[in-house]
Amino acid sequence: MRKKRILLIEDEADMVYALTLQLEAIDCEVSSAKDGQTGLGMARKEKPDLIILDLMLPKMDGYKVCRMLKFDERYKKIPIIMLTARIQDQDKKLGQEVGADAYITKPFDSKELLDKISALLKK
Amino acid sequence: MNKITRLKHSKNMSFKELKDNYQLLRDLMDFIPDVIYFKDRKGRFIMVNQAHAKGLGVKPEALVGKTDFDLFQKHRARKMVQDDAQVMKTGKPMIDRVERATRPDGVDNYVSTTKIPRYDNKGKVIGLIGITRDITRRMQFERLRKDKLSIERKLEALEELSAMKSEFISTVSHELRTPLAVIKQLVTIVFNEVVGQINHKQKEVLQKTLDNTERLRKIIDDLLDVSRIERNTLKLHYSLVDIADLVKDSASFFTELAAEKSISLEYSYPKKPVNIFIDVDRIRQVIYNLISNAIKFTMDGGKIKVEVRVLESKVRIGVIDNGIGISKSDLLLVFNKFTQVSKIEGVENKGVGLGLSISKKLVERHKGDIWVESKLGVGSKFYFTLLRFYTLDMLDKTIRDKVSSLIKKGVSIYFVSLLILNFNEFKRRLKIGAKILFKDLHAILDLSLKEVQSNNLNKQTMAVINPKVGKFSIVLPGATDRQVVKISNLLKLKIKEYFISNKIEDVFITIGTLSYSQKILSHDEKFSASRFSIKEIYIGSEMRRFKRVSLKTSIKLYLPDKKVELTESIDLSIGGICLTIRDLLKTDSQLRVSFFLPENKKFIISARVRVAWIRKIRPFFGKDVDKYKVGLEFISLEDKYRKFIASKLSSML
Numbered sequence: 001m002r003k004k005r006i007l008l009i010e011d012e013a014d015m016v017y018a019l020t021l022q023l024e025a026i027d028c029e030v031s032s033a034k035d036g037q038t039g040l041g042m043a044r045k046e047k048p049d050l051i052i053l054d055l056m057l058p059k060m061d062g063y064k065v066c067r068m069l070k071f072d073e074r075y076k077k078i079p080i081i082m083l084t085a086r087i088q089d090q091d092k093k094l095g096q097e098v099g100a101d102a103y104i105t106k107p108f109d110s111k112e113l114l115d116k117i118s119a120l121l122k123k
Numbered sequence: 124m125n126k127i128t129r130l131k132h133s134k135n136m137s138f139k140e141l142k143d144n145y146q147l148l149r150d151l152m153d154f155i156p157d158v159i160y161f162k163d164r165k166g167r168f169i170m171v172n173q174a175h176a177k178g179l180g181v182k183p184e185a186l187v188g189k190t191d192f193d194l195f196q197k198h199r200a201r202k203m204v205q206d207d208a209q210v211m212k213t214g215k216p217m218i219d220r221v222e223r224a225t226r227p228d229g230v231d232n233y234v235s236t237t238k239i240p241r242y243d244n245k246g247k248v249i250g251l252i253g254i255t256r257d258i259t260r261r262m263q264f265e266r267l268r269k270d271k272l273s274i275e276r277k278l279e280a281l282e283e284l285s286a287m288k289s290e291f292i293s294t295v296s297h298e299l300r301t302p303l304a305v306i307k308q309l310v311t312i313v314f315n316e317v318v319g320q321i322n323h324k325q326k327e328v329l330q331k332t333l334d335n336t337e338r339l340r341k342i343i344d345d346l347l348d349v350s351r352i353e354r355n356t357l358k359l360h361y362s363l364v365d366i367a368d369l370v371k372d373s374a375s376f377f378t379e380l381a382a383e384k385s386i387s388l389e390y391s392y393p394k395k396p397v398n399i400f401i402d403v404d405r406i407r408q409v410i411y412n413l414i415s416n417a418i419k420f421t422m423d424g425g426k427i428k429v430e431v432r433v434l435e436s437k438v439r440i441g442v443i444d445n446g447i448g449i450s451k452s453d454l455l456l457v458f459n460k461f462t463q464v465s466k467i468e469g470v471e472n473k474g475v476g477l478g479l480s481i482s483k484k485l486v487e488r489h490k491g492d493i494w495v496e497s498k499l500g501v502g503s504k505f506y507f508t509l510l511r512f513y514t515l516d517m518l519d520k521t522i523r524d525k526v527s528s529l530i531k532k533g534v535s536i537y538f539v540s541l542l543i544l545n546f547n548e549f550k551r552r553l554k555i556g557a558k559i560l561f562k563d564l565h566a567i568l569d570l571s572l573k574e575v576q577s578n579n580l581n582k583q584t585m586a587v588i589n590p591k592v593g594k595f596s597i598v599l600p601g602a603t604d605r606q607v608v609k610i611s612n613l614l615k616l617k618i619k620e621y622f623i624s625n626k627i628e629d630v631f632i633t634i635g636t637l638s639y640s641q642k643i644l645s646h647d648e649k650f651s652a653s654r655f656s657i658k659e660i661y662i663g664s665e666m667r668r669f670k671r672v673s674l675k676t677s678i679k680l681y682l683p684d685k686k687v688e689l690t691e692s693i694d695l696s697i698g699g700i701c702l703t704i705r706d707l708l709k710t711d712s713q714l715r716v717s718f719f720l721p722e723n724k725k726f727i728i729s730a731r732v733r734v735a736w737i738r739k740i741r742p743f744f745g746k747d748v749d750k751y752k753v754g755l756e757f758i759s760l761e762d763k764y765r766k767f768i769a770s771k772l773s774s775m776l
Contacts, residue, residue: 012301018308025317085300106304107340110311 004121007048008032009039009065010083011057019052022110023117036060040068043075050121053100055084055091063098070099079120081113158255161241166190166207169250210238211248221258233262285353292350296343303343307336345477349460352484359402359488366399366431366438366509367392373410373429377418384423388414391430399438399509401489406509409482409493413442413505416478420503421446434735434756435698437491437508441710445502449495457495458483482507492738496709506710508736525585525598537602539611541595541618555625561588563621564595571613672696672772678718682706693718697769699732699756708734708753716755720771728767731758 006028010016013034020030031046033039036057043051043065051069055062062082069075081102082095095103102116136144152159152172159172168186176183179194191200191207210217216239224232235258241250312318314329321329351357374390381388410429417427421444432439449457456462463476486493486507497503541564565586572584585598599607673694680687687706694701700716708714717729732755740750760768 012305014305015301015308018305018312021312021317022308085297085304106300107307107336108304110308110315 003027003029004050005029005031005046005048006117007039007043007046007051009036009043009051009057009062010054011035012054015054022114026114034058036062036065040065043069043078047075048078050117051078051080052117053080053082055082055086063094066095066100067098079123081116081120083108156257158253160186160253161250162207162253163250164211164248166204175255206236206238207251210251211240214240214248216240221262231259232257233259289350289354292346293354296347296350299339299343303336303339307333310336342477345481348481349477352481357488359405364399364401364403365396366440367396369403369407370410370429370431370440372407373414376411377414380415381418381427384418384421384425386418386421386423386425386427389426389428391428393431393433397431397433397438401509402485405485406489409485409507410440410442412478412482413507417442417444417446417503417505420444432735434508434754435696437510437736437754439506439508439710439736441504441506443502443504448499448501448503449497450499454495454497458493492736494710494738504710506736535601537599537607539597539599539607539614541597541614561595564618567614567617567621568597571610571617574613674721676718676721678702678716680704680706681715681717682708683714695768695772697757697765697772699735699754701752701754703740703750703752705748705750707749707751708737710734710737713758714755720767726767728764730760730764732756733758 004027006023008016008019008030010019010032011034016032020032023030031042031048033042037059039051039053039057040060053062053065057065062084066080066082069078069080076099079101080099081104082100083104083106084091085106092103101120104113104116152170155172156174158175158178160175161169161171163169167188167190171183171186173183176186179186186194191203194200195203206217206220209215216237218237218239220236222234222236224234226232235256237254237256239252240248241252243249310329310332313321314326314333348357370390370392374388377388414427414429421427425445427442427444427446430441430443432441453462458479460480461476462480483493486509489509491507491509493505493507495503495505565588568586584600587596587598599610602610673692675690675692677688677690678693678700680689687704689702689704691702700718712734713731714734715729716732717727719725719727735754735756737751737753740752
């Protein structure tokens, strides 16, 4: 079966490093973007199997990226996991409104993230 | 009017006009409270008014011809004469000069002095007119206003600082989370051998690193909680839950932790389900905080007990340990922010000292109380109470879940609860079985709903009946206030008719208008989308223990070491008494009380009571005396007293 491709839209370089290591260890192909705009472009171009999206991004915040993808027939099927340090309830609600499939707050358990990824990739 | 016209004017006046004018001026001089005087060129008084003379304790005539030197102290008089001379020499009036004089009794008096020169018809200065007004009050007012302004400004500055501080804490905490998340990920990667095998020792080291990232995470979370609580941005999400379930949850979580120190962790729950309306996550946070503290401060082999007591209108949760206890001096500070007990050997001091202060705020947001009783070397007892809604007791799980899910969807729920008090008696008097009674009540409900013509309600209304206890609850999702008021009133009318038609005349029906949504959710009104309101309809001939009256009476409390006699306002119900005292009592301790009801001083009620809950009252404005509000539960009340109180309550309500 072909490898699953995951796109990371995250501006923390070390976080990208850490996530890439873990995702490659479970046999996924990882690509990444440092800001919202680039991320959106890459998502449209590559059509990954899953996107991990940080909310605090330069150039275009995560909510917008998520909305742009989820409200577009061509890309709305791509599962998106939102990653953020903020856990205010309005953030979660907003996430739901823009169509995120999952919401994880930093710092998180690797296991929790990996479980969510497998669950979403299986669909 | 210039001097010439003035002269002509008086010359042309009739005697009567002169007299009238003179009277006007005389009235002015006699009745105005300001000091008015006329002086000649040499500073001698020509005429003074009543106020002036009175102030000096003489008659006005006595002052004619005198100078300031005759009346006042040398240095003061000199100044006055100087002022006079200045005015008369330059022709420039002195208007509203404020001067301070200290009275013999030390109080400062402020006066405003005005002196204007007097001219003859040739324009020469012939003297002056002086008016002195006491403006002490005005000055005080001014000073107060200035003080108030300065305080307001300081308050504004403080509030701004506080807001900045909270925002700072919030921003920094969020910023701290990201590198912490990265560290956690990286360490986990090595720990999970994703980048190569590691030996046992290395694994141990990394485990400790991960444990510490958890510590850090908890501290950051606490800081965020505190800043959110302070900025009032903490949202609570309410749902119905059985208190026993909530406490049981924590049981499983802490079993391991307690076992590590060989501490025995015991739980006691009420036998029946007790549903309460709370923010589950937040109350769980409180319970966890108390239990983890208990574990932290109890030595190996110790004992911790978590007990849930169902009180009249509250639920009381206690975490009792036989650990190291808290010293008297620390006891006062224990719920403060950033306070931690003085370093003690053998106790790991994790965290930054926010847990209890957060717990306190969370309990208070739920309109509950939290307090502690402790003795150094013996152990500590932490208690907190939550308001209890007994009508929810009878909700079986399916209804409870349905209600919870509706609340989560943001649907407002109205709960109309018919409670037939002394149900057995009613059944007997009605001479029909409970089944028929409730069938009839159900029919009445259907009819009422039809009359209110609410199609939206008919479909979703749920009725829950508990024939054994005489409870009939109606859940009305999405009902408006008006609809519920209409329905409640209709029900009340029809039920009364029903009982009367069945020959029960002294039936008493009231509608309790406790709207719990306002009581608990008022703080969060702007945040929560759903409401849960309860209207209670009492049917009966006797008041239930949940109703209380406030009376002022003499009450004696027999404490172990002394007798306290008070004349106080007490809240009396068939379940117990609630009052304010100065003595700190121990929760669950027992004592005797005796009191009488105001109209009947001879009938003294004596009872044994248990201290159900106690909370400190914040003193007003610097009065340093400690006061406590305490709830005393009747342990055993003699029939005669019970009947008396019951009849008293029903007659007063």
